[in-house]
Amino acid sequence: MQETRQKIIDAAILIFNDDQSAPLEKVAEKAAVTRRTLHRYFKDRHELLTVCSKDIRKRCSEAMAAALDSSDRPLTQLEQLLYAALDCGAKYAFFHKLHGSEGHQHHGGNDDCTAYDTMHQRFLRLIMQLQDAGMITRHVTPSWIHAFFTGVVNTALKADAMGEVAKQSQKQFAWFSFSKGIGV
Amino acid sequence: MQETRQKIIDAAILIFNDDQSAPLEKVAEKAAVTRRTLHRYFKDRHELLTVCSKDIRKRCSEAMAAALDSSDRPLTQLEQLLYAALDCGAKYAFFHKLHGSEGHQHHGGNDDCTAYDTMHQRFLRLIMQLQDAGMITRHVTPSWIHAFFTGVVNTALKADAMGEVAKQSQKQFAWFSFSKGIGV
DNA sequence: TTCAAATGTCACACAACTGAGAAATTAGCC
DNA sequence: GGCTAATTTCTCAGTTGTGTGACATTTGAA
Numbered sequence: 220m221q222e223t224r225q226k227i228i229d230a231a232i233l234i235f236n237d238d239q240s241a242p243l244e245k246v247a248e249k250a251a252v253t254r255r256t257l258h259r260y261f262k263d264r265h266e267l268l269t270v271c272s273k274d275i276r277k278r279c280s281e282a283m284a285a286a287l288d289s290s291d292r293p294l295t296q297l298e299q300l301l302y303a304a305l306d307c308g309a310k311y312a313f314f315h316k317l318h319g320s321e322g323h324q325h326h327g328g329n330d331d332c333t334a335y336d337t338m339h340q341r342f343l344r345l346i347m348q349l350q351d352a353g354m355i356t357r358h359v360t361p362s363w364i365h366a367f368f369t370g371v372v373n374t375a376l377k378a379d380a381m382g383e384v385a386k387q388s389q390k391q392f393a394w395f396s397f398s399k400g401i402g403v
Numbered sequence: 404m405q406e407t408r409q410k411i412i413d414a415a416i417l418i419f420n421d422d423q424s425a426p427l428e429k430v431a432e433k434a435a436v437t438r439r440t441l442h443r444y445f446k447d448r449h450e451l452l453t454v455c456s457k458d459i460r461k462r463c464s465e466a467m468a469a470a471l472d473s474s475d476r477p478l479t480q481l482e483q484l485l486y487a488a489l490d491c492g493a494k495y496a497f498f499h500k501l502h503g504s505e506g507h508q509h510h511g512g513n514d515d516c517t518a519y520d521t522m523h524q525r526f527l528r529l530i531m532q533l534q535d536a537g538m539i540t541r542h543v544t545p546s547w548i549h550a551f552f553t554g555v556v557n558t559a560l561k562a563d564a565m566g567e568v569a570k571q572s573q574k575q576f577a578w579f580s581f582s583k584g585i586g587v
Numbered sequence: 588t589t590c591a592a593a594t595g596t597c598a599c600a601c602a603a604c605t606g607a608g609a610a611a612t613t614a615g616c617c
Numbered sequence: 618g619g620c621t622a623a624t625t626t627c628t629c630a631g632t633t634g635t636g637t638g639a640c641a642t643t644t645g646a647a
Binding site for chain 1 (some may be wrong): 414421422423424425426439503504540542543544546547549550551553555557558559561563568569571572576579580581583584585586
Binding site for chain 2 (some may be wrong): 603604606607613
């Protein structure tokens with residue numbers, strides 16, 4: 220059963236997302252599996268992390284690309300991007316965490332880095348395009364908007380986890396605050 | 404020298420903020436101190452965490468209270484609250500993380516919880532007051548605004564850590580995005 | 588039912604982290 | 618300079634996490 224593998228990956232993403240150094244026992248527990256089984260699928264901690272990273276890259280990149288392709292209107296693209304990120308959930312958050320951690324070195328040979336950078340560039344271009352068209356404010360920089368974007372995603376994820384905001388309002392609130400926050 | 408103690412606490416907040424299970428060696432290293440010295444000030448990991456929690460509570464509560472007292476205009480109070488949170492930096496983020504973690508149980512006997520809840524209540528009241536006055540939108544709930552507030556703080560902290568946004572623009576951007584994002 | 592693959596249980600060796608004692612070293616102060 | 622307290626260095630035992638082997642148990646499909 221290959222679904223066990225995915226179950227472990229998903230658990231690892233959840234656990235490592237808020238505790239990088241968490242013992243593998245916790246991951247196994249979250250995946251409802253023995254540590255021994257976890258080790259059957261993944262040689263060691265490092266391999267598990269690598270696989271998580273690749274899994275995330277694949278899923279996030281696809282979702283983001285689909286969002287961008289879903290429309291010709293830049294503002295709609297941006298809105299769909301936000302929804303896609305929210306759907307990716309913890310994966311999107313972890314994607315950024317991986318590339319923002321201290322020990323991380325960007326280099327071309329790493330596919331994950333390439334995927335991240337590509338996405339990042341497309342995002343920045345979209346933002347600059349919107350600014351040029353006067354559809355969003357120029358008071359804040361594209362860099363800030365990018366940080367703000369992931370910040371709103373994280374906010375929605377946390378609000379969801381805390382159960383403080385109704386599920387169906389989540390996306391609506393997120394888009395309201397994000398779009399207004401960049402001066403749409 | 405009692406400043407060593409504070410140095411360790413500050414280092415612990417920084418380290419534990421993005422890796423709860425980080426070895427104490429990392430904390431000691433960040434504080435430019437030996438692990439042995441750390442153990443002289445704090446019996447064990449748990450005591451260090453407890454002290455961090457108290458330190459954070461004290462500093463954040465004071466800063467927030469001062470911000471609220473700095474003006475009579477609700478909107479100015481909110482703006483000052485944001486700046487205070489940004490000044491508290493990682494401490495503010497950790498404050499929330501501590502109270503949002505899984506194993507955490509809210510109970511009256513815990514001073515930290517009380518302080519957190521008090522602050523939380525004052526924040527929500529301020530928001531509802533602004534909504535009643537029609538100064539901010541009603542499209543989003545006070546709960547969402549609270550989550551959004553800490554989200555913006557985290558965004559600014561991250562942007563600062565990544566060096567992507569000029570220091571002096573930080574607060575300005577944060578307030579712009581936050582205020583617009585709640586429909587000011 | 589039967590067989591094979593997947594998973595669990597137990598046991599082990601090893602590495603890393605933790606907490607503490609004792610002596611050597613450093614820093615501030617009179 | 619000498620004294621005192623803080624800190625470092627070195628040490629070590631105890632605990633926890635890691636990775637693996639051997640074998641039992643469960644599961645699912647033929």
